[in-house]
Amino acid sequence: MREPVDLNRVVTDCLSLLAPEVAARGTQIELERLPTVEGEEPLLSGLFANLLINALKYSPRNATAIGVRAVREADVWRFEVESEGPTIPVGDRERIFEPFHRGTGERRARGAGLGLATCRRIVERHGGEIGVRPAGAGGNVFYFTLPA
Numbered sequence: 420m421r422e423p424v425d426l427n428r429v430v431t432d433c434l435s436l437l438a439p440e441v442a443a444r445g446t447q448i449e450l451e452r453l454p455t456v457e458g459e460e461p462l463l464s465g466l467f468a469n470l471l472i473n474a475l476k477y478s479p480r481n482a483t484a485i486g487v488r489a490v491r492e493a494d495v496w497r498f499e500v501e502s503e504g505p506t507i508p509v510g511d512r513e514r515i516f517e518p519f520h521r522g523t524g525e526r527r528a529r530g531a532g533l534g535l536a537t538c539r540r541i542v543e544r545h546g547g548e549i550g551v552r553p554a555g556a557g558g559n560v561f562y563f564t565l566p567a
Contacts, residue, residue: 424460426453426467430487433468440475444483451488454496456565458545466541469534470561474502478558495547495564503558512551538563
């Protein structure tokens with residue numbers, strides 16, 4: 420059932436669970452103010468958790484930063500989770516959202532290749548789109564939209 424979801428609280432809760440890993444890696448979290456949206460809180464929590472876990476997993480192990488922000492664009496909110504680490508090759512940017520597909524450079528990390536496919540299903544269920552692009556100074560920006 421859809422209801423108002425405070426995404427600041429959702430992300431803060433996710434980060435609380437990830438605090439030991441964040442501290443162990445020396446990662447800085449740059450969390451900007453997020454809006455409240457209509458949605459299914461358990462699914463949106465899983466979406467942010469997956470994106471934040473991946474950001475930690477694929478970032479370098481020492482003193483990196485992960486940014487989380489939202490920007491209003493016409494009738495949607497665009498959310499971004501930006502992290503450092505190897506940029507996803509152009510040929511993998513769409514395929515990584517398919518079930519059981521893993522990027523060509525993902526040999527060191529464990530997983531079945533379902534996380535980003537699940538993220539896509541959650542975003543689409545909420546009427547949005549998801550994608551990835553390179554970050555300006557290296558790394559990746561995973562972005563998705565939700566109706567405003």
